[in-house]
Amino acid sequence: MKYHSFYMRLLCLILIIGAVLGYNFMQKNDTQALQITELTDRVSALEEQQKEMLTALEDAAKAQEEARAAAYNASQKTETDNETGSSDAAASGEGVYKDGTYTGEAQGFGGTIQVQVTLSGDEITDIQVTSAPGEDAAYLSQGEGVISSIISAQSTDVDTVSGATFSSTGIINAVVDALGKAENA
Amino acid sequence: MKKRQRKVRLIRAVIQLIFFIVAPALFSTAFAGVKSIFQAIAAGQPVTWNSFLDVTGALLLLTVLFGRHFCGYACAFGSLGDAMYELTVFIRQKVFHKKGRHGYPEKVVRYLQKVKYLLLAFLLLSILAGWYSNLQGMSPWDVFSMLTAQKLPNASYRIGIILLVLILIGMCTQERFFCQFLCPMGAVFAMMPILPSALFKRDRSKCPAKCGLCRKRCPAHLDIDGDTLLSGECICCHACEATCPRKNIQIGQEVEQKEAEAVSSIRGEGK
Numbered sequence: 001m002k003y004h005s006f007y008m009r010l011l012c013l014i015l016i017i018g019a020v021l022g023y024n025f026m027q028k029n030d031t032q033a034l035q036i037t038e039l040t041d042r043v044s045a046l047e048e049q050q051k052e053m054l055t056a057l058e059d060a061a062k063a064q065e066e067a068r069a070a071a072y073n074a075s076q077k078t079e080t081d082n083e084t085g086s087s088d089a090a091a092s093g094e095g096v097y098k099d100g101t102y103t104g105e106a107q108g109f110g111g112t113i114q115v116q117v118t119l120s121g122d123e124i125t126d127i128q129v130t131s132a133p134g135e136d137a138a139y140l141s142q143g144e145g146v147i148s149s150i151i152s153a154q155s156t157d158v159d160t161v162s163g164a165t166f167s168s169t170g171i172i173n174a175v176v177d178a179l180g181k182a183e184n185a
Numbered sequence: 186m187k188k189r190q191r192k193v194r195l196i197r198a199v200i201q202l203i204f205f206i207v208a209p210a211l212f213s214t215a216f217a218g219v220k221s222i223f224q225a226i227a228a229g230q231p232v233t234w235n236s237f238l239d240v241t242g243a244l245l246l247l248t249v250l251f252g253r254h255f256c257g258y259a260c261a262f263g264s265l266g267d268a269m270y271e272l273t274v275f276i277r278q279k280v281f282h283k284k285g286r287h288g289y290p291e292k293v294v295r296y297l298q299k300v301k302y303l304l305l306a307f308l309l310l311s312i313l314a315g316w317y318s319n320l321q322g323m324s325p326w327d328v329f330s331m332l333t334a335q336k337l338p339n340a341s342y343r344i345g346i347i348l349l350v351l352i353l354i355g356m357c358t359q360e361r362f363f364c365q366f367l368c369p370m371g372a373v374f375a376m377m378p379i380l381p382s383a384l385f386k387r388d389r390s391k392c393p394a395k396c397g398l399c400r401k402r403c404p405a406h407l408d409i410d411g412d413t414l415l416s417g418e419c420i421c422c423h424a425c426e427a428t429c430p431r432k433n434i435q436i437g438q439e440v441e442q443k444e445a446e447a448v449s450s451i452r453g454e455g456k
Contacts, residue, residue: 013378136214
């Protein structure tokens with residue numbers, strides 16, 4: 001047959017692509033089934049929580065009355081305790097990080113990666129890679145996948161992106177650098 | 186005739202140099218795309234399109250449509266191999282006064298060409314089996330891409346450095362040593378259904394008996410004849426085209442191919 005090898009190779013390629021698509025389809029079904037079980041679990045958990053809260057409210061109402069009675073007896077003691085208590089409260093109110101936008105730098109694959117981290121209320125709200133001249137475009141955009149995991153974990157202790165280890169490690173370290181600058185002294 | 190060969194080689198060298206400077210990471214990015222598919226499967230996650238697969242997909246599409254011109258003209262590692270080999274040819278000529286292009290016997294080349302498929306299978310299976318991470322630091326490509334990024338690999342890349350040096354030595358002994366025998370991405374390219382119109386074809390009717398210059402000059406020692414079992418090995422270096430004294434070899438040209446087949450079947454040479 002003419003072009004025998006070509007048709008054989010074409011068939012192989014179609015089979016491979018078909019296998020990947022089939023795998024993806026099965027994965028999709030699996031995740032959907034998983035999501036359904038997850039959701040039903042959550043609903044039952046929420047129902048339980050609701051019951052617990054109701055009983056806790058009742059308990060709290062009782063406890064409050066008891067505490068009110070006890071407060072009279074202890075009122076003289078609290079004056080000295082108050083001073084230390086208020087200074088603790090001030091520290092925790094300030095938070096670990098200052099709000100604002102901070103830049104950090106770290107070594108990527110072929111040079112320095114610079115990121116901009118936005119913090120508000122001790123939460124990392126946004127991370128932008130502002131410059132990465134030494135990074136290959138494909139590797140950098142793959143490595144940027146680590147940003148969403150940092151934001152969702154609210155931590156820099158996340159896995160690097162396989163295949164783009166250097167770029168993602170660089171981004172993580174740059175975020176660490178930026179967080180260091182944002183820390184309350 | 187020699188002039189024509191030199192011109193083709195020079196044009197190719199210039200294009201290769203440009204790609205080497207501008208995009209030295211294309212080949213490893215393309216293979217990272219292939220790996221990412223298997224990594225997703227190994228992790229039990231759906232395969233998603235990513236920036237590596239952009240490069241892989243584009244290169245595979247180009248290869249299917251126009252043949253492995255990426256390998257012949259744009260791949261930085263292939264260019265490195267060409268540079269090493271041509272340098273060795275030059276030194277042999279100037280220092281040892283040995284003319285001609287050295288290489289392995291055809292039979293050995295045929296066997297070694299299969300090694301890359303084994304290597305590809307080994308790498309992909311090791312990803313699926315989950316012990317690919319143990320190979321960290323062994324990839325000569327990682328070392329090469331660090332060097333092109335002007336970065337010195339550290340001690341954890343010891344095995345990769347040794348392998349790269351061995352490959353560099355191998356590159357001196359045979360034209361396109363790595364591409365033909367070891368390149369896992371080359372194995373993927375070779376398995377692509379390259380359109381018959383993008384393959385080199387030979388008008389056998391015009392060939393003198395027992396010439397075989399094209400086959401001798403071909404780095405892969407291919408019998409240039411359009412779509413064959415081995416046509417995927419062609420890296421589109423255009424050496425055969427430039428070598429043929431009768432200009433019998435060209436890419437594509439459906440009509441001429443049909444004519445040639447008709448003639449050869451009349452002469453009783455058709456397969």
